[in-house]
Amino acid sequence: MTVLVTGGAGYIGSHMVWALHDAGEAVVVIDNLSTGFDWALPGDVPLVRGDIGDEALVARVLSEHGVDAVIHFAGSIIVPESVANPLKYYKNNTANSRSLIAACAAKGVDKFIFSSTAAVYGDPEIIPVPEDAPLKPVSPYGTSKLMTEMMLADVAAAHDFRYTALRYFNVAGADPRGRTGQSTAGATHLIKVAAEAALGKRAHLSVYGTDYPTEDGTAIRDYIHVADLVGAHALALERLRQGGDSAVMNCGYGHGYSVFEVIEAVRKVSGRPFETRMEARRPGDSVRIVADASRLRAELGWQPRHDDLTEIVTHALAWEEKLAKRNS
Numbered sequence: 001m002t003v004l005v006t007g008g009a010g011y012i013g014s015h016m017v018w019a020l021h022d023a024g025e026a027v028v029v030i031d032n033l034s035t036g037f038d039w040a041l042p043g044d045v046p047l048v049r050g051d052i053g054d055e056a057l058v059a060r061v062l063s064e065h066g067v068d069a070v071i072h073f074a075g076s077i078i079v080p081e082s083v084a085n086p087l088k089y090y091k092n093n094t095a096n097s098r099s100l101i102a103a104c105a106a107k108g109v110d111k112f113i114f115s116s117t118a119a120v121y122g123d124p125e126i127i128p129v130p131e132d133a134p135l136k137p138v139s140p141y142g143t144s145k146l147m148t149e150m151m152l153a154d155v156a157a158a159h160d161f162r163y164t165a166l167r168y169f170n171v172a173g174a175d176p177r178g179r180t181g182q183s184t185a186g187a188t189h190l191i192k193v194a195a196e197a198a199l200g201k202r203a204h205l206s207v208y209g210t211d212y213p214t215e216d217g218t219a220i221r222d223y224i225h226v227a228d229l230v231g232a233h234a235l236a237l238e239r240l241r242q243g244g245d246s247a248v249m250n251c252g253y254g255h256g257y258s259v260f261e262v263i264e265a266v267r268k269v270s271g272r273p274f275e276t277r278m279e280a281r282r283p284g285d286s287v288r289i290v291a292d293a294s295r296l297r298a299e300l301g302w303q304p305r306h307d308d309l310t311e312i313v314t315h316a317l318a319w320e321e322k323l324a325k326r327n328s
């Protein structure tokens with residue numbers, strides 16, 4: 001039984017691979033290294049450098065490695081980029097996922113975990129947002145992921161195939177043991193950008209929108225530690241292996257922080273003030289997204305261990321320092 005991790009050389013995928021490796025699972029990674037790094041992986045995990053849109057390649061890997069389950073992280077992830085270049089997102093997140101799912105269906109690989117996103121809700125009316133809330137993405141990124149969820153539901157109805165779509169809220173932090181973290185140059189995620197600013201890698205941090213209808217005028221997100229998110233995947237894999245039905249689950253803590261609160265936490269933990277500039281709202285951004293994660297807790301018995309903004313920021317900063325030394 002081998003787990004195929006697509007996008008395993010990326011930020012979240014590499015944490016997943018380390019966790020599977022720690023648990024003694026056999027793992028194979030497919031990654032085209034467009035935003036990932038081969039050095040983020042344990043040295044003895046095979047990396048197939050290729051594209052998940054290459055159905056023949058994926059089919060070969062499934063057969064040669066005796067894959068019984070797929071955890072699918074590979075994709076394009078930047079909300080504003082998806083607004084500017086939607087077809088990139090419908091290609092990489094939707095069409096390429098279709099190819100991957102087709103290879104699984106053809107080879108009888110019947111367990112599939114998908115990286116979905118809170119962006120499928122758009123600007124939810126109910127906060128915290130439950131899984132059965134209306135799905136109204138406000139960016140092509142969110143739509144491209146929702147379309148993949150729909151394909152998975154249809155394939156599961158037609159074939160011997162079960163899936164878990166995990167809708168991540170805002171993933172942040174790094175491996176508490178310091179083995180991997182978010183390494184992409186030019187990253188756009190708030191905690192990563194703030195950590196870079198604190199270490200002097202960026203001259204300033206732009207605050208996108210101070211006129212939102214929130215307490216301090218900045219947007220609110222539910223930041224989940226990457227280690228807790230990976231823990232949810234391990235439980236979802238276990239559940240599918242025990243015959244669990246297809247399901248969709250939110251992954252977040254159920255409470256949010258504003259952009260200003262995150263900046264304050266990074267300043268406090270790092271002890272370094274950095275410049276902030278107030279700017280206009282970013283296209284495709286929602287005002288407030290917070291998860292109702294009761295299904296994840298009830299169905300998987302998930303119990304977060306790192307639900308603490310200070311800890312998330314501490315791990316993000318520690319990784320940023322390590323990365324600075326690595327790249328110097």
Ligand SMILES: NC(=O)c1ccc[n+]([C@@H]2O[C@H](COP(=O)([O-])OP(=O)(O)OC[C@H]3O[C@@H](n4cnc5c(N)ncnc54)[C@H](O)[C@@H]3O)[C@@H](O)[C@H]2O)c1
Nearest residue numbers: 007009010011012032033034035036051052074075115171
């Ligand atoms: N980071 C977040 O806050 C967040 C939130 C919600 C959902 N997600 C989803 O989680 C997944 C992982 O995100 P991440 O933050 O680790 O991003 P990332 O960019 O670090 O990782 C993506 C990985 O996939 C690889 N990849 C991309 N397209 C590929 C393709 N066609 N074939 C093979 N490999 C390919 C990249 O090289 C990279 O290693 C994505 O699907 C993303 O949409 C992330």
Ligand SMILES: O=c1ccn([C@@H]2O[C@H](COP(=O)(O)OP(=O)(O)O[C@H]3O[C@H](CO)[C@H](O)[C@H](O)[C@H]3O)[C@@H](O)[C@H]2O)c(=O)[nH]1
Nearest residue numbers: 077079117118119170188189190193206207208219259282
């Ligand atoms: O330099 C920055 C970066 C971000 N922000 C703000 O901080 C908040 C969070 O932004 P991120 O870019 O960190 O994350 P997003 O909420 O835009 O998107 C993330 O979460 C989404 C789900 O909510 C998707 O899944 C997506 O993949 C993932 O990037 C937003 O209000 C954004 O405008 C800033 O003010 N300055």
